[in-house]
Structures are given as C-alpha cells and as structure tokens.
C-alpha cells in the first residue's frame with residue numbers, strides 16, 4: 237500500500253487559482269521557514285521548517301481575494317470581528333476555543349465528493365486524502381483560516397489557526413518510526429493530539445487500535461481534512477477494480493462505517509478538549525497519545541502537560557515528534573523536555589534523533605510513578 241492524496245477539483249475555481257509563488261510569502265520558499273509570521277502585536281514569529289513541511293500542492297491563493305479577511309468568521313467567540321482586532325484580542329486572552337465533537341456525516345460518499353485520490357510514495361502504508369485549501373475557503377467560510385493564513389503569510393496564527401491544514405515533517409518521522417520499531421496499536425485506545433491530517437491516528441486505526449480519537453484546534457481542519465482522510469484511508473480488502481459498481485460502493489460504505497465507529501473527532505483548545513472528554517459519564521483514558529509538531533509554542537506547554545496528565549492512562553505513553561527548535565516562537569524539544577523535568581510527573585526518553593535537514597526528535601513520555 238502507499239500514500240494517497242486527495243484533491244478537490246472545481247473547474248471554475250481552478251482558473252482563479254495561483255500557486256503561491258513566494259513573492260512575499262514564506263510558504264514556498266525553500267530557504268524560509270514555512271510558519272509563522274503573525275502580522276499584529278509585534279509578534280513577528282517565524283518557525284523553522286523546511287520545504288518538506290509544505291504539502292506537495294501547498295496552500296493556494298485566489299487572485300481575486302485581496303487580503304481575504306471575512307466578516308463571516310463568527311465561529312470562535314474569542315475570535316470574531318476582523319482579522320486584525322482578532323489577533324490583538326487573541327493575544328490578550330487565553331486561547332479557549334471551545335471543544336466540539338464532530339459527527340461523521342451519514343453520507344460518506346459526500347465527504348469524498350469532488351476529491352481526487354492520488355498515491356503518495358512511502359513505506360507507511362497509509363492512504364492520504366487532502367483537499368485544496370482554496371476550496372475550503374470558498375465552501376466553508378466559517379473559520380476562514382485559509383484566507384487568514386494567506387493574508388498573514390503564515391502557516392500558523394496563534395489562537396486562530398494552529399497549522400493543521402498541512403502535513404508537517406515530523407508526522408512522517410513518526411510514521412517511519414512506527415514501521416521501524418513495529419509499534420503495536422492492537423487493542424489500544426489512541427489519541428492523535430493536534431492531528432491535522434490525522435495520519436498518525438489513521439495508522440493506529442489500521443494497526444488494530446480499538447478506538448481512535450482525533451483532536452485539532454480548528455474545526456475546519458477536522459471537517460475538511462481529517463474526516464475526509466479517515467474515510468479515504470480505510471481500504472477494502474474486497475474492493476474490485478470497478479469502483480462504480482453499486483454493490484461495491486455499498487460494501488465500501490459499510491466497511492468504512494465499521495472502521496469509523498471506533499473513531500471520534502474533536503476540535504478546540506486542549507484544556508477545553510480534556511474537560512469535554514472527562515465530563516463524559518464513562519471516559520477511559522488513552523493508552524497511547526501520538527502528537528507531532530505540537531510543542532512549537534512555549535505558551536502552550538502548561539496546557540499540553542495538563543492534557544497528557546489528565547488523559548493518559550497510568551501505564552500509557554506519549555510518542556511525540558518535534559523539531560529541535562522552532563525559530564521565532566522559541567519552542568523546541570530541549571525547552572519542552574526541561575519543562576517536563578521541572579514538573580516531575582513524566583519521564584522522557586529520546587527514541588530517535590533525525591539529523592538531516594532541520595534536526596528532529598522523537599521522544600517517549602511515560603508517567604514517572606505509574607502506580
């Protein structure tokens with residue numbers, strides 16, 4: 237098996253699309269980090285990531301969009317109003333984007349409608365579905381994170397858009413590690429924290445996890461990236477060559493539905509997320525938490541630590557992938573490990589150091605005192 241990409245093609249929009257050429261943008265520049273420059277509040281944040289962070293199709297801009305801000309962005313109570321006041325407001329207030337569970341739509345065919353699936357070469361045995369971000373804006377203006385990402389020339393806007401629309405490099409490091417280390421998912425309850433594309437959770441699900449939860453900050457990411465990816469990535473053993481055959485379609489639907497029963501999807505800020513799941517009558521903690529490129533911002537460490545503390549089962553483990561350092565924002569593996577040590581709740585073990593391009597780390601976290 238191999239990776240797949242899933243593109244949305246819409247003729248009328250296609251003509252208006254211009255791939256980001258990198259004039260003033262960092263997204264496509266091989267030399268420049270691919271995130272974060274927030275335009276307001278003197279943050280001037282720029283995280284370090286190399287070109288392989290950018291999806292093969294990248295982010296796209298629509299030549300007629302101007303700065304792309306929209307008054308339709310009313311979903312986040314803390315982040316209404318226009319983009320500039322929003323960024324300022326978000327800097328003054330804690331990011332408390334309310335957690336929400338996303339229910340899989342009944343019509344699974346609709347989720348993959350207008351999406352073209354392509355194969356991504358690689359040994360990770362996961363198919364990937366990805367949608368063109370311009371179409372997300374056109375069709376789903378609720379969060380409006382695509383145009384905000386364009387207008388701020390950034391892949392990350394703290395408290396507004398946390399980067400889930402693209403696949404970050406460390407996700408592939410973790411996927412490779414799963415294969416190399418023969419990580420066992422069978423029977424485990426798994427959380428893909430800060431999931432974005434959801435490839436880690438999808439791999440766990442395909443590996444026999446009994447339950448997989450996906451969490452991302454942005455609901456648009458869950459609806460338009462994670463969910464389609466999940467649906468597209470459950471291959472059918474009995475799928476024939478003729479995909480158009482009605483009974484084949486039915487089989488696919490029911491098989492996917494079976495897999496989806498063990499998946500749940502959440503958007504929202506981490507503390508809101510853990511409060512939400514812990515408020516359920518019966519909540520069983522996670523055996524395994526997978527998380528990639530989520531420690532770029534030291535402002536979030538406390539909440540992230542609390543999330544692990546509250547949601548990980550006592551004998552569970554966190555597999556975390558990160559770049560050594562995120563320039564501009566200041567986070568990185570050493571700072572995070574220091575933070576963890578100071579809290580004295582978890583111990584960390586370095587599983588792998590990837591020393592090509594930007595240095596990256598895979599670490600494992602377990603409770604220091606499991607019982």
Ligand SMILES: C[S@@+](CC[C@H](N)C(=O)[O-])C[C@H]1O[C@@H](n2cnc3c(N)ncnc32)[C@H](O)[C@@H]1O
Pocket residue numbers: 331398399400401402403404405406407429430431432433451452453454504505506507527528529530536539
């Ligand atoms: C840089 S993206 C990485 C996405 C994905 N894990 C990958 O490797 O491709 C960081 C992810 O962490 C999540 N995230 C970051 N800070 C968060 C916060 N404070 N609350 C909730 N989610 C957050 C976002 O949802 C975002 O998808």
